[in-house]
Amino acid sequence: MNLPASVSDLLPPHAQDVYRAAFNHVFAAHARRSPTWIKGLRSVAWPESASE
Template identity: 60%
Template sequence: MPYRTSEDLPPAVRHHLPPHAMDIYRQAFNHAFASHPDDVRQEEIAHRTAWAAVKRLYVKDGDEWVPK
């Protein structure tokens, strides 16, 4: 289920990531989701890929995600 906007993201993402990180997450998720159409783990792969993309540019500092 691709996400059209950041408001469509799961609450765990929306309530914890800054706007730019949400954009990264959404774009990475949508790309990975489209890249694995026949995989039963399609959504899991997409979420893992999206978090990995965020972690390339952001790091968690206490309760906040901040740019590296």
């Protein structure tokens, strides 16, 4: 998964891994939802990324 610039530019590699894990956890829990829900997933993993 490509991270939003607001995440990859701001966080060190370990913190990016935490973001990925949070995103993937929420994605797996709600995989049946529509693709447009991805924006919401990002806002759960990293609240400031919701505006991207």
